[in-house]
Amino acid sequence: MARLARALAAAAASAALAGACSRGARDGAQPVRFWGLGREGEVVRELVPEFERRNPGIRVTVQQIPWTAAHEKLLTAFVGGAPPDLAQLGNTWIPEFAAIGALVPLDERIAASRTIAPERYFEGIWQTNVIDARVYGIPWYVDTRVLFYRADILRQAGYAQAPRTWAEWRETMEKIRSRPGAAYSILLPTNEWEQLTILGLQRDSPLLSGGGRHGDFSGAAFREAADWYVGLYRDRLAPVVSYTQVGNPYQEFARGYFAMWITGPWNLGEFRRRLSPEQQDLWMTAPLPAPDASSAWPGVSFAGGSSLAIFRASPRAEAAWRFAEYLAEPEVQSKFYALAGDLPARREAWDAPPLAGDAKAAAFRTQLTRVEPLPRVPEWEQIAQKIPEDLEAAIRGRQNVAASLAALDADVDRILEKRRWLLARAEAKRGR
């Protein structure tokens, strides 16, 4: 409770501070308070001067918040009645903030906007912002997972390009593993939920059933994915290690400890920075394989990233919207990519340099045409944490896959108990 009080006091203090700042502005410009997270919050400052030049009536004050503290800070700020006008939200948080009524629906503004239109964004990414047919956020940058691989090792194993189906994928991994002196074929950190969840989505698992009332992890679709996934550990194609136990994954990738890694866009920059110039030709990226030859390639990946959302309590929604529109302009998106390395959510920005000629980023562009949102329930993050926790026993061979998935469903059903109650109550009310 002491922490809550302190957080509230801090929120009040920062509100007072912001108030003081706005009074300090001599020109009487409207202050827009923007909260940016982590590196994005730092870099976005460089985009502000141009916006203020074009909109002399608006001043943007950027507050940078570390990712690790962002979620709780945004919630406490909302409870304390001192939220920012505009904030960057991880797009899996949007269902939660929409459910508690913290955000303003943006449908009318989008309909009237000349810059922002749904068709200019990747479909799956746009959908993450839609809750009960209303739009609560504008995609800012995107995040998804593709396959990073050692092109030289695949060539040695006899493959000129990355696998396109699960069967091919598995075959490639076995070939890699059977080379003399080979270490592992793929890195799947045991503490991450993303890889298995993607495989489940590829098998058309809904993850949750009954409109987000129950877990569907024991269902046939997810079960198939989990069997395939756990098999990679069992057959020693993937090492049984958590991310932190890998030590330095870049070094290990360069050493050939593993030849494939399902990971995200930030690693484009990391690989370029951390591997030596002569190692740059060794690695490549590819969209994810599809489950079988009959299903469309590439296989589905999830639609991640951050959105910009306006808080309901904001008296300066119009000015905040103008800043969001500015950040959505294709040139600003390109500039943001150059500064932060975050992939643009706007399709147009991909046709312009530096992204247009980037062979290694191209896999992401292809992948982004096949992305699906994760379940849009406020409890998703909590559920996601449970996936690796409950699967670890199966990965380590202490329990069979079915038992682990049953345990996962039990945990998820417990987490969703409140949601079921709320939905039942809402239905009863509607029925009356």
Next chain:
Amino acid sequence: MAARGRREGRGLSDEARAAWLLLAPGLAAVAILFLVPIAAAFLLSLTDFDIYALGDARNVRFIGLRNYATLLADPLLWKALRNTAVFLFLGGPLTLGVALAAALLLHSPLARAKGFFRTVYFAPYVTTLVAVAVVFRYLYHPRFGLIDRGLALLGIAPIDWLGDPRWAMPAIVLLAVWKNFGYATILLVAGLQAIPESLYEAARIDGAGAWQTFRRVTLPMLAPTLVFLGVITTIGYFQFFAEPYVMTDGGKPLNATLSVGLLMYKSGFRWWNMGYAAAVAFVLFTLVLAMTAVQLLLARRRDA
């Protein structure tokens, strides 16, 4: 008789009323700052106050003791309790042991620059934990850290102190010991100085060696100080929170450094299950109360 008794009673109540009046400000402060929050937290622990309740207060349900039932079945609670016990039983004796050794060195007639060393030993205690944590994160770094560089000279492969679930807890304990032993050292030095020189002389005359003198004279005379330090250290270490919060992002890797305090914080502020977090708080409260009661009982028995 009856009337008189009543009058007497009324006289007493005048006095009592004055006492109550004088006590009122203090009692009010205790009630508002202590009893009311505790009662509120207990009520909270009987509800399912969560993220949905933030949006609409009608979404709160009274669920009796269900939070407690879920909590006792939660493997994370047991993991946190185990971690807390390790921290307590590894860190506590180690802190007191190091402090005792340092105090004996400082007290030795052979020691030079005592004032300087007293300050050096005490400095970590008054340094902000966050600053200390930043420095220790560098020391523990598997590639650039001083500790692993030193181990490399001895031919030992680098250890990922904060990343490896087996080493994360020892690393945190080490930090806590380094940070806290100075306080105990100062109190023990004071305790050592209070031991009359005549006792040592008598021991020498009786032909006692260095170990026997320490065992039969120094240790018994220091016992009250050690008991006090034991209680203080236990209570402090039981609630350990800040060390893993700043060093391992709140309990990484694989919850190897998750403490009960962190579990409460995470349930409350990460997942926003305030009712559940309040239940964790009450479990922690009960444990600290029980621990303190046991120690006081032991101390009282010793005195008797």
